[in-house]
Amino acid sequence: MAELPQDWLAAGRDRAGTPRGGQLGTRARLRTVVGLGGLVLLVLGAILLPWLGGLDQTNVDYSARFIAPGVAHPFGTDANGNDLLLRSFAGLRVSLLVAALCAVVSTVLGALFGALSGALGGWPDRLLMRLVDTVNAVPHLLLGIVIVALFRGNLWAVVASIALTHWTSVARIVRAEVLALRERPFIDAAISGGSSRIRVLRRHLLPAIVGQAAISAVLLLPHAVWHETALSFLGLGLPPHLASIGNxxxxxRQAVLLGxxxxxxxPALLLVLTTLATSGIAAGWRDRLVPRRRSELAL
Structure with missing residues (x-):
């Protein structure tokens, strides 16, 4: 039988229109670099610009209300005469802080539930998955409004309302990853050697799902920003003195009617840029940290 060429697999992928692994790696690095660079610039702007510009949100200057964008005020001014560039980045700082807390809490909670569900199996798995289905059956925004309404104006109530409604997607992703890892030979070897399920979970499964959990946390960040913005826009989010993007x-709303x-x-543009930056980071990390999915699609 004639030998197949060494690059037969690469040639087949090229005929199928699938980019080679090197090209995929370059794209992943490019997405990560561009997304990370954009997010770093936004975070630095949120931290430094309000401080360097001397923003005082308690100051009201009605003679400078609604000045159109120009050299003196690149973003224009708002209803109180504040520079909108400084106030928008100050609001982005608050929104990013809240979103980061929500993403971390949701990821940790979802990873624990998903890892336990996949590792234990049997009735614990079914019980935990029914809990996930129950949470998913309730509209997230409605449940968040109920939680925030009970503790109106409380920062931690906003964090809880977002975190407790968005951990289920992380739990499903982590559970699927754990179920796939359970079939690997090194897991069978550990169990055959006398390791308990909890030990296998702690020593082998949890370290293996760190990549998936990191990707989930990054993907939750823009979603949490938009969710906090929606709650604040409805008047149920952060206190008015905290200049979040939603506030x-x-x-x-009245300023738009005045032109x-x-x-x-x-401010909405900052939200979009934050979403694009974090999505680029997550897409790049997914291609680099989860190469199995990429290779299966290529085949």
């Missing part, structure tokens, strides 16, 4: 957009479009456009 800024709430104050801008001051920039009061809405620029």
């Amino acid at each position: 800024i957009l709430t104050d801008a 001051s479009w920039w009061v809405v456009v620029f």
Whole structure:
């Protein structure tokens, strides 16, 4: 039988229109670098710009209300005469802080539930998955509104309302990963050697799902930002003195009717840029940390 060429698999992938592994790796690095660079710039702007610009949100200057974007005020001014560039980045700082707390809590909670469900199996697995189905059956925004309404104006109530409604997706992803890992030979060897399920979970399964958990946390970050914005826009989120993006957009509803479009456009643009940056990081990490999915699609 004639020998197959050494690059027969690469040639087959090229005929199928699938990029080679090197190209996939380059794209993953490019996505990660661009996304990480954009997110770093946004975070630095959120930390430094309000401080360097001397933003004082308690100051009211009605003579400077609704000035259109220009050299002096690149984003224009708002209803109180504050520079919208500084106030938007100050709001992004608050929104990112809340979103980061929500993403971490949701990821830890979902990873624990998913890992326990997949590792234990049997009736614990069925019980935990029914709990996940129950949480998913309730509209997230409605449940979040109920939680926030009970503790209105409380920062931790906003964090809890988002974290307790978004851990289920992480739990499903981690459970699927654990179920796949359970079939690997090194897990069978550990169990045959007398290791308990809890020991296998702690020593082998949890370290193996760190990559998936990290990707889930990054993907939850923009989702939590939008969720916090929605709650604040409805008047149920953060206190008014905390200039989150949602509070800024709430104050801008009347300004749009007066023709001051920039009061809405620029804060919303920061939200979109944050989402694109974190999505790029997550896509790059997924291609680099989970190569099995990429190779299966290529085949």
